[in-house]
Amino acid sequence: MDWAQFYATYAHTMRPPTTSELFYPGGHNFNGVGDPINNNPNLVPEEQKGLDIGVNLMGEGLLSATDKGHLKIGYFYNRIENYITYGYDANNDAKWINLAGETIMQGVEIEGGYDTGRLYANISLTIADTDQPLGLAAGFGNDVGTLPDDFGMLDVGARFLEEKLTVGGRVRYVGDSIQAYVNEEQSLERPAYTLFDLYGSYKVSKHFETFFTVENLFDKAYWTANTGTGDILSGITNGRGRTIMVGATTRF
Structure with missing residues (x-):
């Protein structure tokens, strides 16, 4: 089918801690009193397993001889282990830490357009559900x-x-x-x-x-x-x- 393209991707990726998360104390509004964030050189990288599936639809001459349109619909589902966020460790020290368990990010993405030459319209929509603590x-x-x-x-x-x-x-x-x-x-x-x-x-x-x-x-x-x-x-x-x-x- 030249008017439809299906795709699917499954990937394992990782994000190492940033230099700031690892080594530098302080905070965005740090005023010199105490340490809002302590450094944490023991952070480990985030690991993600992600699935991305969808379809691309495209065509010409839909409502007139010269118009064209396209539509992309996709679904993504990501599981992240060792998610890095701000919190307290076992010693009650405030710092960037790795969370136990999995953090889930999933959703639907829609993108499309229609063009007659004189008139055009484009739309994009993301509806997601992110379990970010x-x-x-x-x-x-x-x-x-x-x-x-x-x-x-x-x-x-x-x-x-x-x-x-x-x-x-x-x-x-x-x-x-x-x-x-x-x-x-x-x-x-x-x-x-x-x-x-x-x-x-x-x-x-x-x-x-x-x-x-x-x-x-x-x-x-x-x-x-x-x-x-x-x-x-x-x-x-x-x-x-x-x-x-x-x-x-x-x-x-």
């Missing part, structure tokens, strides 16, 4: 948290003037996340947020192109993932507000 007191001066499990993006646009002018809009969704605080039960939840963008470009010639983007069109206030307890407890949102960029590129 948070260490005791991980949020005191160390800004440890979890990334969102779910992401989504919808991009639609149109081309005019013999496809020299492109104008489009984009919707970005970021799911909720968790910022560590005293312990996992008392962690701080960060709500999901949705942002809207506009963009456009004009090809003046084959060597010169102008463009503009407007990110966070409605100037929404939000917290990014792994914000840190300081900003959260102060009530100060740190997401980028409305941002306008105008520029040009040239090629020789």
Whole structure:
């Protein structure tokens, strides 16, 4: 079938501890009083066994003689042993440690697009379930948290003037996340947020192109993932507000 491609990957991988996790004490908000994190030269690498399966679909002439589209659907399942996170060892010392047992990360990823030449649309979606534990007191001066499990993006646009002018809009969704605080039960939840963008470009010639983007069109206030307890407890949102960029590129 030239319109469908199936794939499957099974892999064993590893991630060695970083130099900071092994040797350097201190924390992101270290103020010189005590050691928020002790070094741990006994850390061992994380080991992962992962499965990735899915299908790629593609075709032309779907609704008209000149259109084309594609769709990718995939599922991943990863088991991680010796997961490295912030916590306390048997001597009650705060440091980066290896967790016992397995940490599971799994989910579905969808990516697709449709293009008629004049109009186009692209979509991407990740729906995951990550069993990432948070260490005791991980949020005191160390800004440890979890990334969102779910992401989504919808991009639609149109081309005019013999496809020299492109104008489009984009919707970005970021799911909720968790910022560590005293312990996992008392962690701080960060709500999901949705942002809207506009963009456009004009090809003046084959060597010169102008463009503009407007990110966070409605100037929404939000917290990014792994914000840190300081900003959260102060009530100060740190997401980028409305941002306008105008520029040009040239090629020789």
